[in-house]
Amino acid sequence: MNIFALFERRIADVLARLTKAGALPDDLDFSRVVVEPPRDATHGDLSTNAAMVLAKAAKLNPRALADLIAAELKNDPSVVEVDVAGPGFINLTLRDELFYDVLRAIVLDPENYGRGGVAGAGAVNVEYVSANPTGPMHVGHARGAVFGDALAGLLAFAGYPLSKEYYINDAGAQVDVLARSAYLRYREALGEDIGAIPEGLYPGDYLKPVGEKLAETHSTALLGKPEAEWLATVRDTAINAMMDMIRDDLAALNIRHDVFFSERSLAQGKTDEIAATIADLRDRGLIYEGRLPPPKGQPADDWEDREQTLFKATEFGDDVDRPLLKSDGSYTYFASDIAYHYSKFQRGFATMIDVWGADHGGYIKRMQAAVAAVSQGKAELDVKICQLVRLLRNGEQVKMSKRAGEFVTLRDVVDEVGRDAVRFMMLFRKNDAPLDFDLAKVLEQSKDNPVFYVQYAHARCASVFRQAAEGIATLNAAPEALATADYTILADSAERDILRQLAAYPRLIEGAAKSHEPHRIAFFLYELASAFHSLWNKGKDLPQLRFVKLDDVPSTMARLAFVRAVRSVLASGLNILGVTAPEEMR
RNA sequence: GGCCCCGUAGCUCAGUUGGAUAGAGCAACUGCCUUCUAAGCAGUAGGUCUCAGGUUCGAAUCCUGACGGGGUCGCCA
Numbered sequence: 274m275n276i277f278a279l280f281e282r283r284i285a286d287v288l289a290r291l292t293k294a295g296a297l298p299d300d301l302d303f304s305r306v307v308v309e310p311p312r313d314a315t316h317g318d319l320s321t322n323a324a325m326v327l328a329k330a331a332k333l334n335p336r337a338l339a340d341l342i343a344a345e346l347k348n349d350p351s352v353v354e355v356d357v358a359g360p361g362f363i364n365l366t367l368r369d370e371l372f373y374d375v376l377r378a379i380v381l382d383p384e385n386y387g388r389g390g391v392a393g394a395g396a397v398n399v400e401y402v403s404a405n406p407t408g409p410m411h412v413g414h415a416r417g418a419v420f421g422d423a424l425a426g427l428l429a430f431a432g433y434p435l436s437k438e439y440y441i442n443d444a445g446a447q448v449d450v451l452a453r454s455a456y457l458r459y460r461e462a463l464g465e466d467i468g469a470i471p472e473g474l475y476p477g478d479y480l481k482p483v484g485e486k487l488a489e490t491h492s493t494a495l496l497g498k499p500e501a502e503w504l505a506t507v508r509d510t511a512i513n514a515m516m517d518m519i520r521d522d523l524a525a526l527n528i529r530h531d532v533f534f535s536e537r538s539l540a541q542g543k544t545d546e547i548a549a550t551i552a553d554l555r556d557r558g559l560i561y562e563g564r565l566p567p568p569k570g571q572p573a574d575d576w577e578d579r580e581q582t583l584f585k586a587t588e589f590g591d592d593v594d595r596p597l598l599k600s601d602g603s604y605t606y607f608a609s610d611i612a613y614h615y616s617k618f619q620r621g622f623a624t625m626i627d628v629w630g631a632d633h634g635g636y637i638k639r640m641q642a643a644v645a646a647v648s649q650g651k652a653e654l655d656v657k658i659c660q661l662v663r664l665l666r667n668g669e670q671v672k673m674s675k676r677a678g679e680f681v682t683l684r685d686v687v688d689e690v691g692r693d694a695v696r697f698m699m700l701f702r703k704n705d706a707p708l709d710f711d712l713a714k715v716l717e718q719s720k721d722n723p724v725f726y727v728q729y730a731h732a733r734c735a736s737v738f739r740q741a742a743e744g745i746a747t748l749n750a751a752p753e754a755l756a757t758a759d760y761t762i763l764a765d766s767a768e769r770d771i772l773r774q775l776a777a778y779p780r781l782i783e784g785a786a787k788s789h790e791p792h793r794i795a796f797f798l799y800e801l802a803s804a805f806h807s808l809w810n811k812g813k814d815l816p817q818l819r820f821v822k823l824d825d826v827p828s829t830m831a832r833l834a835f836v837r838a839v840r841s842v843l844a845s846g847l848n849i850l851g852v853t854a855p856e857e858m859r
Numbered sequence: 860g861g862c863c864c865c866g867u868a869g870c871u872c873a874g875u876u877g878g879a880u881a882g883a884g885c886a887a888c889u890g891c892c893u894u895c896u897a898a899g900c901a902g903u904a905g906g907u908c909u910c911a912g913g914u915u916c917g918a919a920u921c922c923u924g925a926c927g928g929g930g931u932c933g934c935c936a
Contacts, residue, residue: 658864
């Protein structure tokens with residue numbers, strides 16, 4: 274149950290009644306009317322801007338219109354008080370029973386509280402990670418991986434049909450380099466002294482097992498042959514091995530994609546889908562042979578003016594038209610990416626979300642242009658850019674040297690601090706802001722560490738139930754029993770505040786899902802945890818606020834329902850973010 | 860030089876898509892442990908939302924311009 278959605282409907286009803294009665298013109302646009310919590314809680318429980326938004330079109334003074342609407346809302350049985358304030362805000366104070374209803378709803382069905390707020394929405398495709406299959410994942414990949422996964426979890430929870438995809442960049446020059454690197458390891462596995470790994474090949478030890486596997490499968494059959502004869506075989510083996518490794522790395526973060534889509538398969542299937550996509554666009558006059566102006570500003574010394582095959586990205590808001598073929602006639606990365614996104618559209622996704630690293634910012638416009646073109650404007654692409662992560666240990670930056678083939682792998686970090694810390698901290702910041710990740714700090718068991726702080730609040734809730742069960746032999750803490758408790762005892766300001774936070778959860782989910790911002794959940798959980806810790810502490814000075822009172826079962830039952838609800842919402846949010854909700858902290 | 864992102868308390872950051880007197884956490888200062896877990900809590904102090912215009916009932920939020928920081932700029936992926 275979502276009280277904000279509830280009152281959006283009730284206010285819409287009021288507006289409809291006023292329209293019918295002739296008090297409002299009948300062509301008003303209600304879409305800007307919102308119901309939200311007032312910034313200042315002393316103003317009430319709900320606030321609506323209806324009067325201010327509609328005043329102009331209704332040719333009424335905002336305050337006068339607010340009074341009109343307020344008079345109607347006073348008849349609502351769940352409303353205690355209606356105030357018109359400021360420039361025309363309508364503030365509602367709700368009966369406590371409404372919040373008790375919320376409490377009951379959570380206790381009776383904790384799994385589904387806040388779920389499905391956007392029911393009936395179209396399917397969404399979330400593409401994330403998409404690290405090149407040329408080595409293990411390093412820590413730089415972690416943020417996009419966690420962000421994409423949490424966003425997917427959030428959208429699924431909110432009610433969107435969803436596909437989580439990984440685009441395997443298994444075409445292009447880099448996988449040939451991978452193949453050559455693996456071939457070297459193959460020769461090494463057969464006993465040859467290969468010396469130092471030449472410049473331009475991947476030096477990492479992680480290719481040794483691939484060489485050994487090749488030696489096992491092919492024995493000496495590939496030795497001494499020209500590259501053309503072994504390249505494809507070695508490449509496929511190496512890519513498969515790399516993808517197995519990447520899947521393992523992702524599993525360490527509890528990330529599992531629904532679809533792994535191969536770039537190579539686009540051009541290698543029965544039909545060349547890249548060619549087909551280009552042909553489609555050409556038929557619609559969106560492809561032409563032409564020349565591009567050289568880059569402005571800093572002169573490119575290797576610039577060579579030549580005629581090439583171009584996509585009219587400028588027709589869809591991009592700055593320049595974009596080439597589809599390299600000078601050797603092969604497809605550019607962009608060309609296959611167009612075909613890939615076309616495939617998403619053909620598979621029924623009108624909403625696509627791509628999660629990219631900060632260095633791909635310049636690529637957004639052309640991809641959005643491409644999606645608009647291939648879908649004829651029927652699909653939309655949102656690109657979420659994850660800014661860089663600075664890895665620290667006690668405030669000192671941890672250096673990464675890619676050159677020597679040494680980099681901090683994602684696995685190293687997860688092994689050191691655990692999955693929960695990595696996931697939560699990566700989400701405790703907006704995706705488009707840079708992030709410092711301190712390996713020492715996230716292991717601290719203190720309030721300075723948000724992961725711990727939130728998990729501890731959940732563990733404390735569990736602890737209350739253990740205490741209650743120990744102290745009251747006859748206790749029945751089943752949901753049905755908790756749901757019938759008398760909640761009127763929950764009258765302290767701290768308790769009332771938390772009840773309002775719990776009531777705001779469905780609205781939070783909806784907003785976070787619609788704006789593609791999972792970090793909002795992390796911050797909400799932090800605030801809820803903080804409020805709960807605070808209430809817990811209040812019980813030290815004020816014994817009447819303690820959750821468990823051995824001599825007062827009715828009040829204990831009400832408090833247990835309350836704690837159960839807090840715990841369920843904490844667990845629900847943590848679950849969406851993919852962070853565990855522990856019973857106790859050890 | 861073009862384009863994209865960012866600029867909010869001393870520091871690190873939120874700010875519910877345009878709402879009311881801009882909020883947290885660190886750090887600083889003052890308190891609180893015979894207590895349902897002090898692994899914590901309460902309080903004080905801290906602001907020209909980088910600057911200048913504009914849009915309107917109303918701007919940290921939207922538009923324009925400047926300044927500062929980062930990213931990126933045909934035939935890499």
